[in-house]
Each structure stands twice: as C-alpha cells, then as structure tokens.
Amino acid sequence: MKVFAIASIPANVAIEEVRRHFPDEVPATLKLYLDGKVEQFWFREKMGPIFLMNVATLDEAKEILGSLPLVAEGLMTYEYMPVTTLSPLGMLIQGK
16 A cells, blocks of 8 residues: 655744754664655655655554654654555546
8 A cells, every 4th residue: 555644843843853853763764765664755845754655554654654753752743645546547448
C-alpha cells in the first residue's frame, strides 16, 4: 500500500527547536528509506517532509513515523493519505 505522509510543525513549536533534533531525525529517516518504508521524499521549507511510504497498512505508516524523534517529542505531526493506482484509466482500454 502507498501512503503519502505530509509533515507539519505545530504552531507553538519554534523551527530552531526542530533543527536541534536533526542529528537524530535525519539518520532515522535515512534508515526508513534504506529499509524501503519510505520510497520517495520531498521537503517543504518551514513545513517538513512529504514521504511516499510503502507499507502494509495505514496503521503501520503511523507507527513507523510515530517513532521518529520529532514526532515522539511532539515537534512534528503527519497527515496520512492512502493512495492507489488511477483505476479509471482502465476505462480507456476496456475495448481492447
């Protein structure tokens, strides 16, 4: 299953506090990439990353990212969006 996980920093959290945790957060994120749980990633300035995750369930995605240092410390949250193939495209080839 593919899941987009879109990070945000709560309004009451200073960006400097988030940056102080980068030495722990970055290696933990890299491990998720190397383990195949994060398939692709992007970054939004002052907002945080967007991950395309490859997981079995939505709960697995939440558990994985919940263990990251910034989430565990309450310095970042994620919105989760499960996605799938664009199945209506199949209508274009049904006649074949």
